[in-house]
Amino acid sequence: MDAVSAAVATKPPSIEALIGLARRDMAGVDALIRERMESDVPVIPALAEHLIGSSGKRLRPLLTIASARLCGARDDACLKLAAAVEFIHTATLLHDDVVDASELRRGRVAAHLIWGAPSSVLVGDFLFARSFELMVEADSMHALEILARASRVIAEGEVLQLTRAHDLDLGQDTYLKIIAAKTAELFAAAAEAGAVSAGAPPERRRALRRFGQELGLAFQLVDDALDYAGSSEVLGKNPGDDFREGKATLPLLLAIARTGAAEEPFWRRTVDRREQTDEDFQRARELMRATDALQSTLDLAADYAASAKAALAEFPAAPGWRSAMEELADFAVTRHA
Secondary structure: HHHHHOOOOOOOOHHHHHHHHHHHHHHHOOOOOOHHOOOOOHHHHHHHHHHHHOOOOOOHHHHHHHHHOOOOOOOHHHHHHHHHHHHHHHHHHHHHHHOHHHHHOOEOHHHHHHHHHHHHHHHHHHHHHHHHHHHHHHHHHHHHHHHHHHHHHHHHHOOOOOOOOOOOOHHHEEEHHHHHHHHHHHHHHHHHHHHHHHHOHHHHHHHHHHHHHHHHHHHHHHHHHHHHHOHHHOOOOOOHHHHHHHHHHHHHHHHHHHHHHHHHHHHHHHHHOOOOOOOOHHHHHHHHHHHHHEEEEHHHHHHHHHHHHHHHHHOOOOOOOOHHHHHHHHHHHHHHO
Protein backbone atom coordinates (compact mmCIF):
# COMPACT_ATOMS: atom_id res chain seq x y z
CA MET A 1 0.00 0.00 0.00
CA ASP A 2 1.48 3.40 -0.97
CA ALA A 3 1.70 6.29 1.47
CA VAL A 4 -1.34 8.11 0.10
CA SER A 5 -3.54 5.01 0.06
CA ALA A 6 -2.53 4.27 3.64
CA ALA A 7 -3.71 7.73 4.67
CA VAL A 8 -7.24 6.98 3.45
CA ALA A 9 -7.41 3.32 4.50
CA THR A 10 -10.06 4.04 7.12
CA LYS A 11 -11.97 7.08 5.94
CA PRO A 12 -11.17 9.97 3.59
CA PRO A 13 -9.91 12.93 5.64
CA SER A 14 -11.86 16.15 5.43
CA ILE A 15 -11.60 19.59 6.94
CA GLU A 16 -15.24 19.83 7.99
CA ALA A 17 -14.29 19.62 11.68
CA LEU A 18 -11.88 22.55 11.30
CA ILE A 19 -14.42 24.56 9.31
CA GLY A 20 -17.02 23.89 12.01
CA LEU A 21 -14.73 24.99 14.83
CA ALA A 22 -13.80 28.18 12.98
CA ARG A 23 -17.25 29.03 11.60
CA ARG A 24 -17.89 32.10 13.75
CA ASP A 25 -14.36 33.40 13.33
CA MET A 26 -14.38 32.88 9.57
CA ALA A 27 -17.69 34.73 9.29
CA GLY A 28 -15.92 37.67 10.91
CA VAL A 29 -12.96 37.31 8.53
CA ASP A 30 -15.29 37.25 5.53
CA ALA A 31 -17.03 40.40 6.74
CA LEU A 32 -13.66 42.15 7.08
CA ILE A 33 -12.60 41.01 3.62
CA ARG A 34 -15.74 42.35 1.98
CA GLU A 35 -15.57 45.63 3.90
CA ARG A 36 -11.94 46.23 2.88
CA MET A 37 -12.52 45.27 -0.76
CA GLU A 38 -14.67 48.36 -1.17
CA SER A 39 -13.40 51.35 -3.13
CA ASP A 40 -14.83 54.40 -4.89
CA VAL A 41 -13.18 53.06 -8.07
CA PRO A 42 -15.80 50.54 -9.30
CA VAL A 43 -13.41 48.17 -11.08
CA ILE A 44 -11.57 47.42 -7.82
CA PRO A 45 -14.42 45.75 -5.88
CA ALA A 46 -15.78 44.15 -9.07
CA LEU A 47 -12.49 42.53 -9.99
CA ALA A 48 -11.66 41.58 -6.39
CA GLU A 49 -15.10 40.02 -5.91
CA HIS A 50 -14.61 37.96 -9.08
CA LEU A 51 -11.72 36.14 -7.43
CA ILE A 52 -12.41 36.41 -3.71
CA GLY A 53 -16.10 35.62 -4.13
CA SER A 54 -15.22 32.31 -5.77
CA SER A 55 -12.81 31.32 -3.00
CA GLY A 56 -13.46 27.92 -1.51
CA LYS A 57 -12.34 27.03 1.99
CA ARG A 58 -9.92 29.95 2.55
CA LEU A 59 -7.28 27.58 3.91
CA ARG A 60 -4.64 30.20 4.71
CA PRO A 61 -6.79 32.49 6.89
CA LEU A 62 -8.36 29.35 8.37
CA LEU A 63 -4.85 28.33 9.39
CA THR A 64 -4.32 31.69 11.12
CA ILE A 65 -7.53 31.27 13.11
CA ALA A 66 -6.80 27.63 13.99
CA SER A 67 -3.27 28.43 15.17
CA ALA A 68 -4.47 31.30 17.35
CA ARG A 69 -7.21 29.21 18.95
CA LEU A 70 -4.90 26.21 19.42
CA CYS A 71 -2.61 28.57 21.36
CA GLY A 72 -5.48 29.61 23.61
CA ALA A 73 -6.58 32.90 22.04
CA ARG A 74 -9.87 34.12 23.49
CA ASP A 75 -10.25 37.45 21.68
CA ASP A 76 -10.64 38.39 18.01
CA ALA A 77 -7.18 39.83 17.45
CA CYS A 78 -6.42 37.12 14.89
CA LEU A 79 -9.28 38.09 12.56
CA LYS A 80 -7.54 41.07 10.97
CA LEU A 81 -4.38 39.04 10.44
CA ALA A 82 -6.41 36.25 8.82
CA ALA A 83 -8.04 38.76 6.44
CA ALA A 84 -4.61 40.21 5.65
CA VAL A 85 -3.36 36.71 4.78
CA GLU A 86 -6.23 36.20 2.34
CA PHE A 87 -5.54 39.56 0.68
CA ILE A 88 -1.86 38.68 0.24
CA HIS A 89 -2.82 35.33 -1.28
CA THR A 90 -5.39 36.86 -3.64
CA ALA A 91 -2.97 39.57 -4.75
CA THR A 92 -0.34 36.97 -5.65
CA LEU A 93 -2.92 34.99 -7.63
CA LEU A 94 -3.89 38.06 -9.65
CA HIS A 95 -0.24 38.75 -10.45
CA ASP A 96 0.52 35.08 -11.19
CA ASP A 97 -2.33 34.75 -13.66
CA VAL A 98 -1.02 37.71 -15.65
CA VAL A 99 2.53 36.34 -15.67
CA ASP A 100 1.38 32.83 -16.61
CA ALA A 101 -1.37 33.98 -19.02
CA SER A 102 -3.73 31.59 -17.20
CA GLU A 103 -7.24 31.15 -18.56
CA LEU A 104 -9.01 29.84 -15.45
CA ARG A 105 -8.75 30.55 -11.74
CA ARG A 106 -10.97 28.89 -9.13
CA GLY A 107 -13.21 27.62 -11.89
CA ARG A 108 -13.81 31.08 -13.37
CA VAL A 109 -12.36 32.93 -16.31
CA ALA A 110 -9.14 34.58 -15.11
CA ALA A 111 -9.65 38.24 -14.17
CA HIS A 112 -7.05 39.54 -16.61
CA LEU A 113 -9.06 38.12 -19.53
CA ILE A 114 -12.09 40.19 -18.43
CA TRP A 115 -10.60 43.44 -17.13
CA GLY A 116 -7.17 43.30 -18.75
CA ALA A 117 -3.70 42.68 -17.36
CA PRO A 118 -3.05 46.25 -16.14
CA SER A 119 -6.22 46.31 -14.04
CA SER A 120 -5.48 42.87 -12.57
CA VAL A 121 -1.97 43.87 -11.55
CA LEU A 122 -3.12 47.16 -10.02
CA VAL A 123 -6.01 45.57 -8.10
CA GLY A 124 -3.46 43.06 -6.81
CA ASP A 125 -1.42 46.03 -5.59
CA PHE A 126 -4.54 47.48 -3.95
CA LEU A 127 -5.10 44.21 -2.06
CA PHE A 128 -1.48 44.15 -0.92
CA ALA A 129 -1.96 47.68 0.43
CA ARG A 130 -5.16 46.66 2.22
CA SER A 131 -3.34 43.71 3.79
CA PHE A 132 -0.72 45.99 5.28
CA GLU A 133 -3.38 48.34 6.64
CA LEU A 134 -4.97 45.37 8.40
CA MET A 135 -1.62 44.26 9.79
CA VAL A 136 -0.98 47.71 11.26
CA GLU A 137 -4.47 47.76 12.80
CA ALA A 138 -3.79 44.38 14.40
CA ASP A 139 -1.16 46.24 16.46
CA SER A 140 1.48 43.52 16.46
CA MET A 141 4.89 44.46 15.14
CA HIS A 142 5.95 40.82 15.25
CA ALA A 143 3.00 39.70 13.12
CA LEU A 144 3.64 42.61 10.74
CA GLU A 145 7.26 41.48 10.41
CA ILE A 146 6.21 37.87 9.72
CA LEU A 147 3.71 38.73 6.98
CA ALA A 148 5.88 41.45 5.44
CA ARG A 149 8.74 38.97 5.18
CA ALA A 150 6.38 36.41 3.65
CA SER A 151 5.33 38.91 0.96
CA ARG A 152 8.97 39.46 0.05
CA VAL A 153 9.82 35.75 0.03
CA ILE A 154 6.81 34.95 -2.17
CA ALA A 155 7.93 37.55 -4.72
CA GLU A 156 11.44 36.10 -4.69
CA GLY A 157 10.04 32.62 -5.28
CA GLU A 158 7.97 33.79 -8.22
CA VAL A 159 10.95 35.52 -9.81
CA LEU A 160 13.14 32.45 -9.28
CA GLN A 161 10.50 30.27 -10.91
CA LEU A 162 10.23 32.69 -13.82
CA THR A 163 13.98 32.72 -14.38
CA ARG A 164 14.12 28.90 -14.33
CA ALA A 165 11.04 28.31 -16.49
CA HIS A 166 11.42 25.56 -19.13
CA ASP A 167 14.67 24.44 -17.45
CA LEU A 168 14.83 20.68 -18.00
CA ASP A 169 17.96 20.50 -15.83
CA LEU A 170 16.31 22.05 -12.78
CA GLY A 171 17.29 20.04 -9.71
CA GLN A 172 14.80 18.80 -7.13
CA ASP A 173 16.44 20.97 -4.45
CA THR A 174 15.88 24.12 -6.51
CA TYR A 175 12.31 23.08 -7.27
CA LEU A 176 11.64 22.62 -3.54
CA LYS A 177 13.24 26.01 -2.85
CA ILE A 178 10.82 27.59 -5.34
CA ILE A 179 7.68 26.05 -3.87
CA ALA A 180 8.89 26.69 -0.31
CA ALA A 181 9.02 30.39 -1.21
CA LYS A 182 6.03 30.86 -3.51
CA THR A 183 3.55 28.61 -1.67
CA ALA A 184 4.73 27.22 1.66
CA GLU A 185 5.97 30.55 3.03
CA LEU A 186 2.47 32.01 3.26
CA PHE A 187 1.13 28.86 4.95
CA ALA A 188 3.99 29.13 7.45
CA ALA A 189 3.46 32.85 8.02
CA ALA A 190 -0.30 32.41 8.39
CA ALA A 191 0.18 29.85 11.14
CA GLU A 192 2.95 31.73 12.90
CA ALA A 193 1.03 35.02 12.83
CA GLY A 194 -1.93 33.31 14.45
CA ALA A 195 0.28 32.01 17.24
CA VAL A 196 1.82 35.46 17.73
CA SER A 197 -1.62 37.07 17.98
CA ALA A 198 -2.40 34.66 20.83
CA GLY A 199 0.80 35.56 22.69
CA ALA A 200 2.17 32.03 22.32
CA PRO A 201 5.67 31.24 23.61
CA PRO A 202 8.52 30.88 21.06
CA GLU A 203 8.51 27.07 20.98
CA ARG A 204 4.83 27.00 20.01
CA ARG A 205 5.29 29.73 17.41
CA ARG A 206 8.11 27.69 15.87
CA ALA A 207 6.02 24.51 15.94
CA LEU A 208 3.14 26.17 14.13
CA ARG A 209 5.43 27.79 11.60
CA ARG A 210 6.87 24.35 10.85
CA PHE A 211 3.34 22.92 10.57
CA GLY A 212 2.41 25.58 8.03
CA GLN A 213 5.65 25.21 6.07
CA GLU A 214 5.36 21.42 5.73
CA LEU A 215 1.65 21.64 4.98
CA GLY A 216 2.31 24.19 2.23
CA LEU A 217 4.94 21.98 0.63
CA ALA A 218 2.57 19.01 0.69
CA PHE A 219 -0.23 21.11 -0.75
CA GLN A 220 1.86 22.39 -3.67
CA LEU A 221 3.28 18.96 -4.50
CA VAL A 222 -0.24 17.56 -4.76
CA ASP A 223 -1.30 20.54 -6.89
CA ASP A 224 1.60 19.84 -9.25
CA ALA A 225 0.62 16.17 -9.49
CA LEU A 226 -3.04 17.03 -10.03
CA ASP A 227 -2.12 19.19 -13.01
CA TYR A 228 -1.37 15.92 -14.78
CA ALA A 229 -3.91 13.67 -13.08
CA GLY A 230 -6.79 15.88 -11.93
CA SER A 231 -9.85 17.52 -13.44
CA SER A 232 -10.83 21.16 -13.88
CA GLU A 233 -13.49 20.65 -11.17
CA VAL A 234 -10.83 19.66 -8.62
CA LEU A 235 -8.20 22.13 -9.78
CA GLY A 236 -10.30 25.20 -10.51
CA LYS A 237 -8.13 25.62 -13.60
CA ASN A 238 -7.43 23.68 -16.76
CA PRO A 239 -5.47 20.43 -16.31
CA GLY A 240 -2.20 20.59 -18.20
CA ASP A 241 -1.65 24.31 -17.68
CA ASP A 242 1.77 23.65 -16.14
CA PHE A 243 2.76 21.47 -19.10
CA ARG A 244 1.52 23.98 -21.67
CA GLU A 245 3.39 26.78 -19.88
CA GLY A 246 6.55 24.66 -19.69
CA LYS A 247 6.72 24.83 -15.88
CA ALA A 248 9.39 22.55 -14.43
CA THR A 249 7.38 20.93 -11.62
CA LEU A 250 8.46 17.77 -9.79
CA PRO A 251 6.33 15.27 -11.76
CA LEU A 252 7.82 16.61 -14.98
CA LEU A 253 11.38 16.64 -13.64
CA LEU A 254 11.08 13.06 -12.42
CA ALA A 255 9.60 11.86 -15.70
CA ILE A 256 12.39 13.57 -17.68
CA ALA A 257 15.07 12.00 -15.48
CA ARG A 258 13.50 8.53 -15.59
CA THR A 259 12.81 8.38 -19.33
CA GLY A 260 16.37 9.42 -20.14
CA ALA A 261 17.78 9.92 -23.61
CA ALA A 262 14.97 7.99 -25.29
CA GLU A 263 12.43 10.75 -24.64
CA GLU A 264 14.74 13.77 -24.52
CA PRO A 265 13.67 15.03 -27.99
CA PHE A 266 10.01 14.92 -26.87
CA TRP A 267 10.71 16.90 -23.70
CA ARG A 268 12.96 19.41 -25.49
CA ARG A 269 10.28 20.09 -28.08
CA THR A 270 7.29 20.29 -25.75
CA VAL A 271 8.76 21.88 -22.62
CA ASP A 272 11.90 23.71 -23.69
CA ARG A 273 10.62 25.07 -27.01
CA ARG A 274 6.89 24.62 -26.21
CA GLU A 275 6.14 23.29 -29.66
CA GLN A 276 3.13 21.22 -28.68
CA THR A 277 0.38 19.31 -30.44
CA ASP A 278 -3.00 18.38 -29.00
CA GLU A 279 -1.74 14.85 -28.27
CA ASP A 280 1.40 15.83 -26.38
CA PHE A 281 -0.21 16.40 -22.99
CA GLN A 282 -1.72 12.91 -23.02
CA ARG A 283 1.65 11.42 -23.92
CA ALA A 284 3.33 13.33 -21.09
CA ARG A 285 0.77 11.93 -18.66
CA GLU A 286 1.37 8.41 -19.91
CA LEU A 287 5.11 8.79 -19.45
CA MET A 288 4.58 10.07 -15.91
CA ARG A 289 2.42 7.10 -15.01
CA ALA A 290 4.84 4.66 -16.61
CA THR A 291 7.76 6.06 -14.61
CA ASP A 292 5.78 6.47 -11.34
CA ALA A 293 6.61 10.18 -11.42
CA LEU A 294 3.14 11.10 -10.17
CA GLN A 295 3.15 8.54 -7.36
CA SER A 296 6.63 9.62 -6.26
CA THR A 297 5.41 13.21 -6.07
CA LEU A 298 2.39 12.20 -3.99
CA ASP A 299 4.57 10.06 -1.72
CA LEU A 300 6.83 13.03 -1.04
CA ALA A 301 3.74 15.14 -0.31
CA ALA A 302 2.61 12.49 2.21
CA ASP A 303 6.02 12.69 3.91
CA TYR A 304 5.67 16.46 4.31
CA ALA A 305 2.12 16.06 5.65
CA ALA A 306 3.38 13.57 8.23
CA SER A 307 6.09 16.04 9.23
CA ALA A 308 3.45 18.76 9.60
CA LYS A 309 1.44 16.56 11.94
CA ALA A 310 4.55 15.73 13.95
CA ALA A 311 5.09 19.45 14.57
CA LEU A 312 1.82 19.52 16.51
CA ALA A 313 3.31 17.22 19.18
CA GLU A 314 4.14 20.47 20.99
CA PHE A 315 0.43 20.66 21.87
CA PRO A 316 -1.61 18.26 24.05
CA ALA A 317 -3.33 15.48 22.12
CA ALA A 318 -7.04 16.10 22.48
CA PRO A 319 -10.15 16.43 20.33
CA GLY A 320 -10.59 19.92 18.97
CA TRP A 321 -8.19 22.24 17.20
CA ARG A 322 -5.16 19.94 17.14
CA SER A 323 -7.00 16.92 15.74
CA ALA A 324 -8.79 19.12 13.20
CA MET A 325 -5.44 20.52 12.02
CA GLU A 326 -4.06 16.99 11.74
CA GLU A 327 -6.99 16.15 9.48
CA LEU A 328 -6.14 19.23 7.41
CA ALA A 329 -2.67 17.77 6.79
CA ASP A 330 -4.18 14.44 5.72
CA PHE A 331 -6.71 16.23 3.50
CA ALA A 332 -3.91 18.12 1.74
CA VAL A 333 -2.55 14.88 0.27
CA THR A 334 -5.77 12.94 -0.29
CA ARG A 335 -7.96 15.53 -2.03
CA HIS A 336 -7.16 13.88 -5.38
CA ALA A 337 -8.72 10.60 -4.26
